[in-house]
Amino acid sequence: MTIPLLEIEDLSAGVDGKEIIKDFNLTINSGEVHALMGPNGAGKSTLSNILCGKQGYHVTSGRIWFKGKDLLKLSPEERACEGIFLAMQSPVEIPGVPITAFLKHSVNAIRKYRGEPELDTMEFIKMVREEGKKFNLDAEMIKRAVNVGFSGGEKKRLEALQMAVLKPDFAILDEADSGLDIDALKIVADGVNALRDGKRSMLIITHFQRLLEHVVPDFVHIYADGRIIKTGGRELAAELEQTGYAGFMKENR
Amino acid sequence: MNTLLSDIKLVGDELPWLKEYRAAGRREFARQGIPTAKTEAWKYTKPNRFLSTDFVFDPRGNNKFTVPAVNLPFAAHKLYFENGVFLSCDDDLPSGVEILPLIEALMFRPGVKNKLGALADMTKYPFAALNAACLNEGAYIHIKAGTRLEKPLALISHVTVVDRAELYNLHHIVEIDENATAEVVEYYGYTGAPKSSYLVNIVNEITVAAGASLRHYKFQDEAFKAGHLALNTVKVAAGGLYKSFCLQKGADLARNETQVCLAEENAAAEVDAAYKMNGWATIDTTTDIEHLKSGTTSSQLIKGVVGGQAKGVFQGKIHIAPDAVKTEGYQLHKAMLLSDEAEIDVKPELEIFADDVKCSHGAACGRLDAEQLFYLRSRGIPKIEAEQMLINAYLNDVMAKVDNENIRSWIKLSLGSNLPA
Structure with missing residues (x-):
């Protein structure tokens, strides 16, 4: 029997002494794409930040297993090296750090962790440029500092580009569709779909069905008040879109 | 430090004026003493704790005459100083460049004598007085009119750490004549286990003539128990440019002080610096830019990164004399603190006695x-x-x-x- 890629067991966690996630359970196997849908302020980003080890959150109880390892004991960089990637909701600007140099450093840090040789600089830059084209980010943009002067949509496309370059085993897309026009949404969705290879897993966090029309999930979870209140297939997203969160929650309480 | 004031026999003491210059240095150093927290110019950088050590001044006492293995990754005309002793200079100097050990220049080049102490005022700066008392080593660098130096001159000042606390005293006189262009690099480094403390005390007197330009780069990477005190005094004539950049990351106590006098019309100065340290170090950047005439410009950007329990100090003064109309003087200091115990002390001063000037100063402090x-x-x-x-x-x-x-x-x-x- 193979172990699940990610297992979240009875997780309770919060920030500033306030409990946001309550007895949360979720299991994701290799190759599965899960969508976590919930209203604003339900703590969806808290979950993704805890999964990636961001400081400032505290876990009061529960365990998280990733590839059988105790995830909460790993630093953010170790989690990335183990294969977790978070496409952030609001990626921060980092003036003075060029994208190519940053990405090369990132790729090589992960390769080093895995005992693989570093990549040749010229080949790497060529590869990033090729990938960049897929996300409509040209060579000039890739030379710029990380996210500096990028529009909301450009930031999201850069997150998707990083995901394509880093090829994680498990990608979390936190509101990857917010702020995207329909063309940009298509670009990001195509990039995400290109990474679906039957082995890679994803957790798509969103409160609209929009992205899920392009990236069709295997499972949909409705998340409210700190826990999953209903799990279903792709049709659940459409159902939710009809009733809205308020109606849905009334029915499912 | 008192043992320093004993009368040591130094090269050139047979010249009465040189002997008297050193004696004046001893008197001035004794009169002013080591600055304390009550000395305004030194109130953030308190050298008295560091200087409670008795540093031995014994030039050539160790007889270490091996050129240090310091490799700079750029082409340069190199001058080597080992433990405060001028060892050698590359002999492929282009025409228009003259380099001599300072004492030799003072003895044999008429005119150089008048440059000694002309800019660095030993009555106001106690370590210039100490430098005068111990005047024995340094370089005289002369770039003749119209010379455009292609490679930089690199002054490599290296210390092989010994098991007693020693003073290394250097005094350089740099003259850039009319319309000449040059780059000078100063590097301060060390090898050996930094068991004991040492003190490097430098005075630079630099003149940039009309239409000339000097780019002056410095990298201070002394041992973590060392002291490094440098006074750069600069005078710039009409249309001349003095542009300096100093990176400090070594030493327990370090001060790089730069005094620039923009003495004639349209003289310009740019004094930039960066510092980065941890532990318990104090690194001080002090500037004093004097605009005497119209059309003079200056700008300063100083940025620091301070971790551990270290302290960064910036004191920056811009003085605009009554005649100095249509001048510009800008100054900005920014620091990043990496720990809760790290400290920054900043003292900007603008003294403006003329109308029609553009001046600004700013300071900011942040975290990662x-x-x-x-x-x-x-x-x-x-x-x-x-x-x-x-x-x-x-x-x-x-x-x-x-x-x-x-x-x-x-x-x-x-x-x-x-x-x-």
Whole structure:
């Protein structure tokens, strides 16, 4: 029997002494794409930040297993090296750090962790440029500092580009569709779909069905008040879109 | 420090004026004493604790005449100083450049004598007095009119740490004649286990003649128990340019003080600096730019990164004399604190006695951005490297002030890594 890629067991966690996630359970196997849908302020980003080890959150109880390892004991960089990637909701600007140099450093840090040789600089830059084209980010943009002067949509496309370059085993897309026009949404969705290879897993966090029309999930979870209140297939997203969160929650309480 | 004041026999003592110059230095140093917290110019950088050690001044006492194995990754005409002794100078100097050991120049080049102490005022700066008392080593550098030096001159001042606390005293006189162009690099480094303390005391007297330009780069990387006190005094004539960049990252107590006198019309100065330290070090950058005539301009960008329980000090003064109309003077100091115990002390001063001038000063202090740090770490970059990347990015704009590309990459590399930015 193979172990699940990610297992979240009875997780309770919060920030500033306030409990946001309550007895949360979720299991994701290799190759599965899960969508976590919930209203604003339900703590969806808290979950993704805890999964990636961001400081400032505290876990009061529960365990998280990733590839059988105790995830909460790993630093953010170790989690990335183990294969977790978070496409952030609001990626921060980092003036003075060029994208190519940053990405090369990132790729090589992960390769080093895995005992693989570093990549040749010229080949790497060529590869990033090729990938960049897929996300409509040209060579000039890739030379710029990380996210500096990028529009909301450009930031999201850069997150998707990083995901394509880093090829994680498990990608979390936190509101990857917010702020995207329909063309940009298509670009990001195509990039995400290109990474679906039957082995890679994803957790798509969103409160609209929009992205899920392009990236069709295997499972949909409705998340409210700190826990999953209903799990279903792709049709659940459409159902939710009809009733809205308020109606849905009334029915499912 | 008192033992320093005993009468040691030094080269050139047979010249009455030189003997008297040294005696005047001893008297002035005794009169002023080591600055304390009550001395306004030294109130943040308190050298008295550090200088409670009795430093031995014994030039050539160790007889170490081996040229240090310091490799600079750029082509340069190199001058080597080992433990405060002028050892050698590359002999392939181009025409228009003259370099002599200072005492030799003082003895045999008429006119050089008048330059000694002309800019560095030993009655106001106690360590210039100490420097005069111990005047024995240094270089006289003369770039003749119209010379355009292609390679920089590199003054490599290296210490092989010995098991007693020693004073290394250097005094350089640099003359850039009319319309000449030159670059001078000063490097301060060491080898050996930094068991004991040592003190490097430098005075530079630099004149930039009309239409001439000097780019002056300095990298201070002394041992962590060392002291480093430098006074750069500069006078710039009409249309001349003095542009300096100083990176300090070594020493327990360090001060790089730069006094520039823009003495004639349209003289310009740019004094930029960066510092980065941890532990218990104090690194001080002090500037004093004097605008005497119209059309003179100055700008300063100083950026620091301070961790541990270290302290960064910046004191910057811009003085605009009544005649100095249509002048511009800008100054900006920014620092990043990496720990709760790190400290920054900043004292900007503007003294403006003329109308029609443009002047500004600013100071800012920040921390590593937690969001940026998390972003980099979430992409697999180890914390310490992510911090270094952000620090390098933070210092990027001040590094860009180094015009010479090879020297810039050397300084960036020396800052700790080959990481981006």
